[in-house]
Structures are given as C-alpha cells and as structure tokens.
Amino acid sequence: MERRISQRYGPFFEPIHSLEREYQRTRPNNAPRSLVLNTGTVVDAAGSGYVELGKTKVIVAVQGPRPPIRIRGGVENTMNGRITCEVVKSSFCYYSYESTRMANVGRGVSEEERLLSTRLVRVFEPIVILDKYPKCSIDLYVVILEDDGSAFAAMTLATSLALADASIEIISVVSSVTVAISTKQEYLVDPDRTESECAVGLITVSLPLHAAQLCEIQHTGKLSIQVWLSAVQLAVEVAQTIGNSMCQFLLQEMEKNETPSLCS
Amino acid sequence: MYAVSKAEKAYLLDTIETGTRLDGRQLFEYRPISLQVGVLPSASGSSRLRLGETEVLVGVKVEVGDVVESSNDNVQLLFTVECSGSASADFLGREAESWSSELQNALESAYRAANVFDDERLSLVPGKFCWLFKVDILVLDTGGNMMDAISMATRTALSTTLVPRVHIVQSEGSFELEIDDNPDACDTLKVEKAPTFLTFSLIGNHFVLDPSIQEETCARGKLSVAVDANGDICHVYSFGLLDAVELSRLLTIIKKTGKVLLNRLDECVKNGESS
Numbered sequence: 001m002e003r004r005i006s007q008r009y010g011p012f013f014e015p016i017h018s019l020e021r022e023y024q025r026t027r028p029n030n031a032p033r034s035l036v037l038n039t040g041t042v043v044d045a046a047g048s049g050y051v052e053l054g055k056t057k058v059i060v061a062v063q064g065p066r067p068p069i070r071i072r073g074g075v076e077n078t079m080n081g082r083i084t085c086e087v088v089k090s091s092f093c094y095y096s097y098e099s100t101r102m103a104n105v106g107r108g109v110s111e112e113e114r115l116l117s118t119r120l121v122r123v124f125e126p127i128v129i130l131d132k133y134p135k136c137s138i139d140l141y142v143v144i145l146e147d148d149g150s151a152f153a154a155m156t157l158a159t160s161l162a163l164a165d166a167s168i169e170i171i172s173v174v175s176s177v178t179v180a181i182s183t184k185q186e187y188l189v190d191p192d193r194t195e196s197e198c199a200v201g202l203i204t205v206s207l208p209l210h211a212a213q214l215c216e217i218q219h220t221g222k223l224s225i226q227v228w229l230s231a232v233q234l235a236v237e238v239a240q241t242i243g244n245s246m247c248q249f250l251l252q253e254m255e256k257n258e259t260p261s262l263c264s
Numbered sequence: 265m266y267a268v269s270k271a272e273k274a275y276l277l278d279t280i281e282t283g284t285r286l287d288g289r290q291l292f293e294y295r296p297i298s299l300q301v302g303v304l305p306s307a308s309g310s311s312r313l314r315l316g317e318t319e320v321l322v323g324v325k326v327e328v329g330d331v332v333e334s335s336n337d338n339v340q341l342l343f344t345v346e347c348s349g350s351a352s353a354d355f356l357g358r359e360a361e362s363w364s365s366e367l368q369n370a371l372e373s374a375y376r377a378a379n380v381f382d383d384e385r386l387s388l389v390p391g392k393f394c395w396l397f398k399v400d401i402l403v404l405d406t407g408g409n410m411m412d413a414i415s416m417a418t419r420t421a422l423s424t425t426l427v428p429r430v431h432i433v434q435s436e437g438s439f440e441l442e443i444d445d446n447p448d449a450c451d452t453l454k455v456e457k458a459p460t461f462l463t464f465s466l467i468g469n470h471f472v473l474d475p476s477i478q479e480e481t482c483a484r485g486k487l488s489v490a491v492d493a494n495g496d497i498c499h500v501y502s503f504g505l506l507d508a509v510e511l512s513r514l515l516t517i518i519k520k521t522g523k524v525l526l527n528r529l530d531e532c533v534k535n536g537e538s539s
Contacts (some may be wrong), residue, residue, distance in 0.1 A: 074409075111365045118362055122503040126484065201377075205502075214508055219500035222377040224516045228497050236508060 025188065025195070027261040032177065032190035032238060037157075037249045039165040045141075047166025054192060055148035060158040062166040065136035081133030083124055085117040085140040087155070093147040116152065117142070123156055123206050123216045125177075140169060149192040150178040152218070156206050157246060163239045164250050171209035173250070174215060175243030179203050179235045181223060187231055189238050201228070205235040209243040266477050268353070273482050275469045285472060287316075292473045292517055297416070299532055301424045309425025309453075313417035316476060317407020320414050322399065322421040326333040326428070328388065328441060329396030338396055339381035343371045345401045345414065352406045354418070367401075367414060370461070371381045374415070374499035380422075390430060393492040399455070408477035411488050415479035416529060422458060423533055426450035431528045459498040461527055462518050466504050471514060473521065480518070487514065492525050495519035 019091055027033070034053030042048035045061035052058075065081060089112070120140065128138065142161055144151050156176035180191035180199035188195050196202055201221030207214045217232065268276070269342035289295070289437040304310035307323035316528040329340060338359055355363065386395055399421070401414055416476015429444040429451065465475035466485035475483060492498060497515075 105425075111369075112363055115369055118366065119503075125503075126505045130292060208505070210506070212508065213505040214511075215503065215505060217500055217502045219497065220373045220377060222379070222492075222496050222498050224496050225512075225519060229512055229515070231509070232511065 006173055012107060016093045029186055030189050030234065030238065031101040032242060035242065035245065037161060038251055039161050047162045047164070047168070049158040049165060050155060051154045051161065053150055053154045053190060055146055056151055056154045057145040058154040058158045059143045059145060059152065060155065061141045062162045063141070063257065064138040064169065065133040065168065066158050067135065068137035079134045079140060080130040081136040082130065082137050083121050083128060083140065085121045085142065086087065087113045087117040087120065087142040087144070089113055089144045089147065093144050105249040116155065116194065119216065119218070120155060120159060124159060127172065127174055127208060127215065128163065131168050144204060147193070152176070152204050153178045153190070161250070172207055172210040173243055173247055175246060176206035177235050177239040177242060179231050181221070181227065181231055181255070183215070185227070187234050189234065189242050201231070203231050203235055205232060205239060205262065207236060207239055209240065209247065227230025266481050268478055268481050272478070275386045276478060276482050278462035278468050278469050280472060287476065291470060294474045295476070299420060301533060309421045311421040311424065312418050312461055313413055313467055314412040314422065315409060317405060317414045318410055319405040320410070321404055321418045322417040323401045323402070324421050324425045325398040326425060327398065328393055328395040331391055331394050338383065338386040338388065339520045340396050341372070341375055342396065342398045343368050343401065344399070345403070347403045351403055363371070369489065369500060370411065370499055371415065371418065372459070374492065377498040378459045378492050379458050380455060381453065383454055385451055386427070387439070388430065392439060393441065395427065406477060407481045408475050409463050411461045412474060413464050415459070415490065419455055419458045419460060420533055421527060422453055423455040425434055425453050427453060458517060458520060461494040462522055463488045464514065468505055468522055471510065489518050491518055493523060495523060
C-alpha cells in the first residue's frame with residue numbers, strides 16, 4: 001500500500017486543460033477574495049477564530065494554556081510552553097477521489113492533515129511567547145470546513161484571531177497569503193482551487209505584521225529566482241494589507257466587548 | 265533525541281558569530297560527501313551516500329504500471345522515505361511518520377515541479393501504461409541535514425538506474441509489452457533536470473549551509489530550497505523568523521553552490537570515484 005499525498009484535487013468532470021481555457025478570473029489579479037472574520041465562534045474554547053476567504057472556510061479553536069494532556073518523555077520538564085495542533089479536513093471540503101475513498105474506509109489522521117498541523121505549529125512557535133507559559137501546552141484545533149484554495153493562509157489567519165481571542169501573548173498578529181503564478185506568468189493573489197491547480201508555481205507566505213520578517217514560506221512549482229522573488233514581494237505586500245484589516249477587526253471587537261469600568 | 269547543554273549552545277553561537285563553525289567549516293560549506301553506487305544488486309539502481317554523519321541508502325525499482333487519473337506522464341515516481349529507528353530516538357513511534365511524510369512530500373513536489381523525466385524514450389502506451397519508478401529511501405544514520413543527503417542520493421540512484429527496452433505489441437485493440445530478450449539492452453535515465461536540495465539553518469543571525477545535528481538543535485529556523493542545474497527553484501520551505509532582505513542574497517549563493525554540487529555529483533558518478 002503506497003502512501004501518497006495528492007496535491008491535485010481531481011478528478012474533475014472535465015480535464016484540466018479545458019477548465020483552464022474557460023476559466024476567467026472575475027477580480028483583479030492582485031485582489032484577494034472577500035474576507036470574513038469572526039472571533040468567539042466556539043463557546044467552550046479559550047479562544048476561537050473563523051475565517052472565510054471566498055469559499056474557503058476555516059474554524060480554529062484554542063485550548064490552553066493548560067497542563068499537557070499527552071505527556072511525552074522529557075517534555076513536561078521544559079521551561080518553555082509548547083504548541084500542539086490537530087487539523088481536520090471535513091469530508092465534504094472538496095470533491096476528490098481521495099476524499100470519497102476516505103469516506104468509505106473511515107478515517108484516521110491523513111498525511112495531508114499531519115503535514116498541515118506541523119506547518120502550523122512551526123509558524124506559531126516563534127510568534128507565541130512560549131517562555132511565559134512554562135510546562136503548559138497550547139492546543140490548536142483546526143477544522144477546514146471547505147477548501148477552495150489558499151486553505152493554509154486561511155488557517156494561519158484564523159489561528160491568529162483565535163490566539164488573540166484567547167489572550168495568549170504573541171509578538172505580533174500573523175498574516176498570510178497565497179500567490180499563484182499562472183501559465184501566462186501572471187501573479188494571481190489568493191487563488192481559488194482551479195487557479196491553484198493550473199498554476200506553475202504556488203507560494204504561501206506567512207509573516208508577523210509588526211516585524212520586517214517572514215515566518216514561513218512554502219513554494220511548489222518551478223520558477224526562476226527573479227520571478228520567485230517578485231512573487232514573494234507581492235505576497236508580502238498583500239499579506240500586510242490583510243493583516244492590517246485583521247488588526248482593525250480585533251480592535252473593534254475589543255471595544256465592543258469592553259465593560260465599562262466601575263470607578264467612573 | 266539529541267540535546268545540547270546551555271554552555272554548548274552558547275559556544276556554538278559564539279563560534280558562528282565569528283564566521284566559522286565547530287567542525288572548522290565556513291558558513292556555506294558542505295561536509296565531505298562519500299558516495300557509492302550499485303550497492304543493491306536486486307534493485308534497478310541504487311546508491312549509498314554519506315554526508316558527514318548522515319547516511320542514506322536509496323534503491324530504485326522500475327516497474328510498468330497503469331496510468332492513473334488521465335495524466336499524460338510517461339513516468340510516475342513514488343517516493344517512500346523510511347527513517348530507521350536505530351538512527352535516532354526521534355524516529356521511534358509517531359515521530360518517524362511525520363519526518364518521513366515531510367521528506368517524502370518535499371521530494372515529490374520538487375521532482376514533479378522539475379518535470380525530470382520528460383523523455384521521448386520513456387514513452388510506453390500513452391494513457392494506458394507508464395513507467396513506475398519506486399524510489400525507496402532508507403535513512404541509516406542521522407547527523408543533521410537529511411533532506412540534502414536524501415536528494416543527492418536519490419539523484420545518483422536515478423542516474424544509475426537501468427530501464428529495460430520494451431517492445432509494444434498491439435493485438436486486437438489491446439496492448440502487450442514484451443521485454444527485450446537481451447538482458448543488456450537497457451537505457452540509462454537522463455537526470456540533468458533532477459533538482460537537489462540545499463538546506464540552511466538559521467542560527468543566531470547567520471545562515472549556515474548543511475547544518476550538523478548540533479547546529480540543527482540550536483537553530484531557530486530553517487530554509488530548504490530545491491534547485492536544478494539551471495538555477496531554477498523547484499521547491500522552497502522555510503520556517504522561523506527570517507529577514508526578507510536575506511532571501512535574495514541566499515538565493516544567489518544557492519544558485520551557485522547548487523550548480524557546483526550537481527556538476528560534482530555527475531562527475532563522481534561518471535568517473536566512479538567518491539569525494
């Protein structure tokens with residue numbers, strides 16, 4: 001039995017070439033899809049966030065800081081906290097051969113989900129101030145409700161919201177965006193599923209908003225160095241605008257929830 | 265699990281600050297690489313590579329398989345990475361799975377992007393049969409930087425792989441494949457387009473190429489880039505806070521080093537020696 005991760009979501013009802021020809025992007029190349037943000041979606045969690053990027057929908061719940069549930073050898077004695085993550089793709093998040101087969105077999109953690117959770121932990125390890133939570137674990141539970149491209153970017157945004165909602169100390173809000181390079185060498189910001197599949201290159205960049213640094217870059221596809229660098233540049237710019245609107249949203253939410261102080 | 269004490273870590277950071285490393289290397293220098301090909305007689309192609317303390321064994325098995333999902337590829341590559349439990353305590357239990365799926369995924373995506381086997385000679389019956397190259401990678405020992413060792417070993421194993429000549433016989437609408445009677449009638453694969461990975465660790469404020477296991481433990485980030493001989497990027501994965509300005513500088517280094525490394529590998533295979 002071979003274990004493979006399929007990057008393609010097919011099979012479609014028509015071959016990919018014809019999809020590419022007929023497909024028309026309805027918004028400008030450098031515009032992301034409409035963004036919906038929400039916090040406090042999950043009542044029982046310490047903090048939660050919900051993000052919609054077009055049709056991509058992701059919900060994240062944060063539990064903790066709390067004592068680790070599953071203690072691994074040696075870990076409980078560390079003076080730093082740790083982050084664990086569990087990603088679940090809903091069985092209806094996209095139509096694919098893999099997912100239909102999965103539904104029949106009954107599912108454990110798939111390889112793709114495991115990779116996504118390691119990636120998410122790695123993005124947030126330098127961001128969360130783990131020194132402040134010794135011997136604790138911060139657990140992230142991610143559900144991808146629908147995946148119409150750029151799911152990892154949506155996951156990162158939602159986790160940022162959830163961490164802020166849980167009042168966990170972080171050095172900055174993390175913003176993230178995916179850029180696809182189409183066969184015509186166009187840069188498509190925040191591609192949907194069709195665009196990601198037809199792309200020759202797909203770059204996801206995550207960055208903390210208040211530091212001139214990058215948290216994570218993942219790129220697949222073959223590109224020359226020049227093209228790649230300019231695509232990263234574009235991704236950084238767009239991620240910053242997305243991050244700014246996310247900060248505004250968080251400030252609004254905070255003002256809404258602020259209870260009037262007793263003294264005045 | 266490998267661990268370093270606070271004093272060791274401080275010493276390592278100080279050394280790197282001065283521009284050298286604990287084993288005397290420069291910041292952008294590889295450890296000595298030794299290479300053996302044809303180590304597994306039953307495989308179609310194999311190699312064993314040692315990069316410092318890291319040791320990997322790669323075997324390639326060539327089969328004819330059915331085409332899946334209406335793809336037009338002549339060749340389907342299947343990578344399996346297995347991290348031996350004897351190599352490191354990290355590879356016991358579920359940790360091993362996440363390691364191997366990560367390495368496997370990176371290799372798969374880099375080879376898919378590079379479109380390595382776009383070769384007329386490898387064409388079987390398009391849309392019906394294709395070549396299936398099963399690449400089994402076994403990590404025997406870890407001394408840091410598994411990704412680079414694996415990618416180099418995979419490339420050399422594929423470059424020594426022999427593909428038997430096949431005649432296609434068409435009868436009543438169905439195809440039959442006949443392998444040439446002469447067992448010596450084999451083609452070697454062209455792997456010029458195959459990428460190799462170059463991995464940097466971010467230690468303090470410096471990037472170091474080909475990190476050893478001590479350096480990996482002290483690192484706060486990683487940058488792994490797959491380049492082919494033209495210097496095109498096939499796969500990038502990085503984590504940890506890194507400066508965006510550094511990227512372009514590193515990429516020029518990557519392009520240069522990648523080219524030298526690939527040439528050196530090809531030379532070694534051709535001359536049958538190790539460096």
